[in-house]
Amino acid sequence: xxxxxxxxxxxxxxxxxxxxxxxxxxxxxxxxxxxxxxxxxxxxxxxxxxxxxxxxxxxxxxxxxxxxxxxxxxxxxxxxxxxxxxxxxxxxxxxxxxxxxxxxxxxxxxxxxxxxxxxxxxxxxxxxxxxxxxxxxxxxxxxxxxxxxxxxxxxxxxxxxxxxxxxxxxxxxxxxxxxxxxxxxxxxxxxxxxxxxxxxxxxxx
Amino acid sequence: xxxxxxxxxxxxxxxxxxxxxxxxxxxxxxxxxxxxxxxxxxxxxxxxxxxxxxxxxxxxxxxxxxxxxxxxxxxxxxxxxxxxxxxxxxxxxxxxxxxxxxxxxxxxxxxxxxxxxxxxxxxxxxxxxxxxxxxxxxxxxxxxxxxxxxxxxxxxxxxxxxxxxxxxxxxxxxxxxxxxxxxxxxxxxxxxxxxxxxxxxxxxx
Numbered sequence: 001x002x003x004x005x006x007x008x009x010x011x012x013x014x015x016x017x018x019x020x021x022x023x024x025x026x027x028x029x030x031x032x033x034x035x036x037x038x039x040x041x042x043x044x045x046x047x048x049x050x051x052x053x054x055x056x057x058x059x060x061x062x063x064x065x066x067x068x069x070x071x072x073x074x075x076x077x078x079x080x081x082x083x084x085x086x087x088x089x090x091x092x093x094x095x096x097x098x099x100x101x102x103x104x105x106x107x108x109x110x111x112x113x114x115x116x117x118x119x120x121x122x123x124x125x126x127x128x129x130x131x132x133x134x135x136x137x138x139x140x141x142x143x144x145x146x147x148x149x150x151x152x153x154x155x156x157x158x159x160x161x162x163x164x165x166x167x168x169x170x171x172x173x174x175x176x177x178x179x180x181x182x183x184x185x186x187x188x189x190x191x192x193x194x195x196x197x198x199x200x201x202x203x204x205x
Numbered sequence: 206x207x208x209x210x211x212x213x214x215x216x217x218x219x220x221x222x223x224x225x226x227x228x229x230x231x232x233x234x235x236x237x238x239x240x241x242x243x244x245x246x247x248x249x250x251x252x253x254x255x256x257x258x259x260x261x262x263x264x265x266x267x268x269x270x271x272x273x274x275x276x277x278x279x280x281x282x283x284x285x286x287x288x289x290x291x292x293x294x295x296x297x298x299x300x301x302x303x304x305x306x307x308x309x310x311x312x313x314x315x316x317x318x319x320x321x322x323x324x325x326x327x328x329x330x331x332x333x334x335x336x337x338x339x340x341x342x343x344x345x346x347x348x349x350x351x352x353x354x355x356x357x358x359x360x361x362x363x364x365x366x367x368x369x370x371x372x373x374x375x376x377x378x379x380x381x382x383x384x385x386x387x388x389x390x391x392x393x394x395x396x397x398x399x400x401x402x403x404x405x406x407x408x409x410x
Contacts, residue, residue: 008375023286035240039382046374046381081228083380169251169395170213175288176251177244180388183381187389190374 008048008190011135012112012143013182014100015040017056019153030148032056032065039179041087047186050141053100054093065093097145097156104141112141116160117185118151119174125165128188135189144185146178213253213395216340217317217348218387219305220245222261224358235353237261237270244384246292252391255346258305259298270298302350302361309346317346321365322390323356324379330370333393340394349390351383 015036018029037054044052054065069088071077078085094100104112115131126134135142145152145160157163167176167184176184220241223234242259249257259270274293276282283290299305309317320336331339340347350357350365362368372381372389381389 035382035384039385042381043385045376045378046372046385048375083378086378087380167251167392170253171250173250173288173291175292176247176388177240177384179240179382179384180244180248180251183385183388184392187372187392 009050010138010141011049012051012104013044013049014053014055014143014145016097016145016147016152020147021150023150027153028149029058032061034068036179037068037091040182041091043183043186044090045087047190052091055097055100057095062093104143108141112143113161114143114145115162115164116145116152116157117164118157119166121163121166126162127165131164132189132191146182148178214255215343215346216254217256217309218249218254219258219260219348219350221302221350221352221357225352226355228355232358233354234263237266239273241384242273242296245387246296248388248391249295250292252395257296260302260305262300267298309348313346317348318366319348319350320367320369321350321357321362322369323362324371326368326371331367332370336369337394337396351387353383
């Protein structure tokens with residue numbers, strides 16, 4: 001197992017718009033949010049994530065997402081803001097989680113391991129140090145799965161290889177935006193803690 | 206000095222819309238962004254920050270921000286989404302950073318210490334462990350200052366008591382959204398690292 005490794009180049013992120021819950025606990029498909037694309041792409045780029053997938057089964061929603069991405073990668077946005085282009089260059093849009101899993105697995109000739117996230121999961125979870133340790137095996141790809149709306153359906157959670165320990169704040173408030181959750185989780189997995197101001201990767205043990 | 210402390214109740218956050226730089230390095234006033242209010246409020250609530258201040262000298266911008274906040278705290282939004290109300294309940298809108306500094310200092314009968322943030326600052330900075338240590342003195346209020354646009358003006362940075370070490374990713378990409386930066390920095394300062402899945406506050410040393 002490789003230690004002292006930099007970046008998260010064997011890590012993929014997937015933002016799922018279906019199947020997720022709405023506030024009434026029904027499984028729905030949510031709409032693409034412009035700032036999700038920007039914020040998650042910028043985090044992915046910052047922490048060296050390989051690809052950020054936006055997953056939505058509706059053609060019209062995928063078209064919208066692709067139009068936004070094209071504006072910043074090949075349209076006027078690329079000239080206006082080259083840093084944004086560098087971020088959005090690593091965003092892909094797909095219809096289903098299954099398709100994403102298959103695509104990554106084929107690229108690595110190895111089944112990708114899925115790591116679901118949830119704000120409230122009470123069952124068995126993988127901790128951040130454990131996940132950092134797993135990510136140090138660079139031959140193994142991992143897909144970190146985030147849900148929009150009121151979170152990933154139970155079916156997705158239970159079908160995942162791992163479920164990451166929820167982010168705990170104080171006062172039992174667990175309503176971060178998915179944009180904030182992605183930022184915090186990638187930072188924790190990167191474990192670039194800058195202890196004492198240094199910038200080195202710090203192994204988990 | 207108190208150790209093993211929970212939450213960040215002596216910490217305030219300020220999001221500055223003026224004076225900040227635009228992409229050409231000119232000092233400008235940026236517009237209020239709806240999702241900044243939501244995401245930063247939700248992070249503030251999650252990590253127990255006392256108040257999140259949105260700072261904009263333009264009357265029309267403060268009115269807009271207050272309309273958004275009122276919708277979710279006393280309007281239909283409060284009924285529609287009580288969790289969002291709990292977050293936006295700790296948001297305040299003010300015209301200037303000076304006014305915010307004065308207000309906090311008066312409330313604590315002690316000058317608030319300001320901690321500016323910047324994506325690229327190369328001068329002397331305070332590290333995350335040092336800042337966590339400082340925050341454990343609960344009698345001393347701190348104001349964490351974030352800039353919109355291309356970041357806080359040099360005048361604000363140099364006028365601050367501390368400047369926090371920038372978030373370093375990989376590949377020299379330092380273009381996180383301010384929403385992501387707030388999320389990551391509060392998580393680091395909270396240092397609720399959930400090592401091994403536990404939820405205890407872990408002192409910095």
